[in-house]
Amino acid sequence: MKIVVCIKQTPDSEAKLTAQDGQPSWGDAPLVINPFDEYAVEGALQQKEAVDASVTALCIGPDSARDALKHALAMGADEAILVSDPALDALDSAGAARVLAAAIQKIGDAGLAFFGRQTIDNGTGLVPAQVARVLGWPLLSLVGQMTLADAEIKVERTIEEGKQTAHASYPAVLSIMQGVGEPRYPSFMGIRKAGKAEIPVWTLADLGLEAPAQIVRRAELLNPPARDTKCEIISGGSPAEIAEALAEKILAEKIL
Amino acid sequence: MNTWVYIDHFNGQPTPASWEALGLAKTLGPATALVFGQNVAALAKTALEYGADTVLLADDPALAVFSPEAFTSTLAALVSDSAPALILFPTTSRTRELAAMLSIDLASGVLVDVTGLEVLDGQVVATRPVYEGKLLEKTTCAARPQLVTLRARAFPRPAPSAGRAGEIQTVPAQADGSVVVEGFVSGQAGVSLSDAGVVVSGGRGVSSDPAEGFRLVAELASVLGGAVGASRAAVDEGYIPYANQVGQTGKVVSPDLYIAAGISGAIQHMSGMRSSKVIVAINKDPDAPIFQSAQYGVVGDLFTMIPALSEAFKKKLGKS
Numbered sequence: 092m093k094i095v096v097c098i099k100q101t102p103d104s105e106a107k108l109t110a111q112d113g114q115p116s117w118g119d120a121p122l123v124i125n126p127f128d129e130y131a132v133e134g135a136l137q138q139k140e141a142v143d144a145s146v147t148a149l150c151i152g153p154d155s156a157r158d159a160l161k162h163a164l165a166m167g168a169d170e171a172i173l174v175s176d177p178a179l180d181a182l183d184s185a186g187a188a189r190v191l192a193a194a195i196q197k198i199g200d201a202g203l204a205f206f207g208r209q210t211i212d213n214g215t216g217l218v219p220a221q222v223a224r225v226l227g228w229p230l231l232s233l234v235g236q237m238t239l240a241d242a243e244i245k246v247e248r249t250i251e252e253g254k255q256t257a258h259a260s261y262p263a264v265l266s267i268m269q270g271v272g273e274p275r276y277p278s279f280m281g282i283r284k285a286g287k288a289e290i291p292v293w294t295l296a297d298l299g300l301e302a303p304a305q306i307v308r309r310a311e312l313l314n315p316p317a318r319d320t321k322c323e324i325i326s327g328g329s330p331a332e333i334a335e336a337l338a339e340k341i342l343a344e345k346i347l
Numbered sequence: 348m349n350t351w352v353y354i355d356h357f358n359g360q361p362t363p364a365s366w367e368a369l370g371l372a373k374t375l376g377p378a379t380a381l382v383f384g385q386n387v388a389a390l391a392k393t394a395l396e397y398g399a400d401t402v403l404l405a406d407d408p409a410l411a412v413f414s415p416e417a418f419t420s421t422l423a424a425l426v427s428d429s430a431p432a433l434i435l436f437p438t439t440s441r442t443r444e445l446a447a448m449l450s451i452d453l454a455s456g457v458l459v460d461v462t463g464l465e466v467l468d469g470q471v472v473a474t475r476p477v478y479e480g481k482l483l484e485k486t487t488c489a490a491r492p493q494l495v496t497l498r499a500r501a502f503p504r505p506a507p508s509a510g511r512a513g514e515i516q517t518v519p520a521q522a523d524g525s526v527v528v529e530g531f532v533s534g535q536a537g538v539s540l541s542d543a544g545v546v547v548s549g550g551r552g553v554s555s556d557p558a559e560g561f562r563l564v565a566e567l568a569s570v571l572g573g574a575v576g577a578s579r580a581a582v583d584e585g586y587i588p589y590a591n592q593v594g595q596t597g598k599v600v601s602p603d604l605y606i607a608a609g610i611s612g613a614i615q616h617m618s619g620m621r622s623s624k625v626i627v628a629i630n631k632d633p634d635a636p637i638f639q640s641a642q643y644g645v646v647g648d649l650f651t652m653i654p655a656l657s658e659a660f661k662k663k664l665g666k667s
């Protein structure tokens with residue numbers, strides 16, 4: 092069986108972003124594997140022995156996204172596939188889901204597809220559920236801990252109201268959260284192996300797909316309105332007097 | 348424009364942002380509320396009180412526990428070629444999945460976690476934060492129905508009018524057994540972070556006495572009727588559960604008042620609370636980056652400042 096882990100490349104979470112002529116710019120900040128997807132890779136690597144599986148990292152992106160796949164390989168993934176095609180430049184989340192679903196089917200023998208919770212660029216958090224629906228596989232989302240048995244996948248999910256336990260059978264789509272544990276660092280050996288790995292590139296034609304229609308479109312990209320960031324430091328007097336003055340200021344904002 | 352509004356709930360307890368969605372729908376024309384679940388007839392009545400003109404009610408044991416698959420099939424079966432042009436949802440982990448699956452069944456698209464919305468000739472132009480709130484985009488959906496999930500507290504919450512009547516129409520449920528929910532352990536009670544008007548958060552600054560630090564934070568939150576948040580450092584150190592984490596890998600909150608105590612203001616923390624109306628920072632380091640984003644700051648020890656602030660508010664709010 093294969094566990095396919097879908098990863099995306101995004102600007103680093105430390106990056107300062109600005110909108111310039113409708114395009115995002117992150118200066119010279121690095122592109123990295125989407126932080127949430129590192130948890131998905133970690134989860135897959137933890138489980139691969141339990142189910143005697145191999146781990147395939149899958150990414151739709153430009154040629155530069157190879158680096159994100161190499162990170163997954165260096166962490167311990169067995170193989171990586173890049174889906175890249177000029178026709179995929181304008182892709183909405185449903186389109187990405189249809190392409191990922193086709194690639195998962197082409198990989199074959201995939202019993203599980205792992206996802207991050209959300210990307211930190213467009214950040215819709217839709218893709219895992221969309222892929223599940225396209226494939227007709229059950230969705231186990233927001234998973235922290237999991238136990239993979241022969242016939243059954245048992246998980247603990249974190250939802251707003253608390254923790255839920257649930258199970259489903261194979262094949263299934265899982266989105267993974269930080270409850271799986273901190274992602275491992277790539278080992279020295281892993282980095283060497285990843286450096287030498289061949290990463291096949293699949294085009295839409297390889298997947299037998301037409302470019303999906305882009306239904307959701309960005310009309311404009313904006314810098315958020317500048318906050319009035321002048322901070323008024325309340326000082327002078329005893330803590331009680333400072334607290335008094337601060338409470339006064341907050342009440343004057345008429346927000347309570 | 349007749350807008351449909353999905354009323355999200357957990358065991359019959361509505362997500363307050365559902366009413367915000369209903370309020371927004373009413374500014375666009377008549378509103379139809381969708382209430383799915385088991386034993387949720389009371390919720391259908393509440394939806395009428397919050398302004399729905401019609402409720403489509405699927406009350407069925409097959410919908411006792413939320414299942415994105417079953418709820419999607421139930422909803423998709425109600426949509427016809429002509430209607431509706433717009434379905435609104437409050438953003439929760441459930442509605443993200445529901446809207447996502449619907450976009451596949453209905454060959455449409457989802458605008459997620461929207462904070463502003465205009466309608467021009469039936470076409471929604473939605474504003475939403477992207478890149479962890481560092482930028483905003485205006486976005487549209489070319490297909491129908493347009494599926495839009497609204498960020499909690501981004502739109503005004505209407506006041507209910509008791510006893511307001513309207514039509515409740517029963518609709519059939521669709522079942523799906525592919526995921527079996529075995530059990531549930533509820534998180535802490537109290538005000539939900541995403542819906543809270545006030546959030547008081549603690550960070551690694553409590554480390555000299557974490558239990559006492561978060562007791563003080565919780566006391567201030569309780570005086571202000573708010574919820575307790577935390578930085579990831581505080582969560583990673585095990586001072587408080589992950590459910591309280593605010594930030595990029597935690598919850599996104601937009602309260603009217605956010606008080607950060609012993610939190611340095613890392614970019615990943617800021618992405619979870621940037622849209623708060625008023626930010627107050629308490630930190631003993633005058634150079635902590637959090638002060639750059641705060642309206643009010645106190646340079647001092649949280650272990651003395653938080654209880655002093657609780658006392659001050661108790662007095663002023665007449666709670667002593």
Ligand SMILES: Cc1cc2nc3c(=O)[nH]c(=O)nc-3n(C[C@H](O)[C@H](O)[C@H](O)COP(=O)(O)OP(=O)(O)OC[C@H]3O[C@@H](n4cnc5c(N)ncnc54)[C@H](O)[C@@H]3O)c2cc1C
Pocket residue numbers: 104126549550551552553577578579580581592593594595596597598608609610611612613614615616619629630631632635647648649650
């Ligand atoms: C991919 C990624 C995702 C992340 N996601 C999140 C997230 O979702 N949420 C999040 O919060 N972080 C997140 N982080 C972590 C983030 O980068 C910071 O490490 C974290 O926010 C720091 O928490 P902190 O401010 O409590 O701790 P610190 O940075 O250690 O700050 C502690 C502060 O407390 C002050 N202090 C100490 N003692 C006192 C006292 N007695 N009284 C008053 N002040 C005191 C100090 O001056 C200091 O400013 C993420 C990081 C990465 C890389």
Ligand SMILES: Nc1ncnc2c1ncn2[C@@H]1O[C@H](COP(=O)(O)O)[C@@H](O)[C@H]1O
Pocket residue numbers: 097098099125127128131149150151152184187191205206207208209210211213214215216217218219
């Ligand atoms: N271009 C992509 N290539 C591979 N996986 C992706 C891509 N976009 C999204 N995903 C996966 O879907 C998850 C949710 O993404 P999103 O719905 O865009 O927030 C991510 O955490 C990834 O696991």
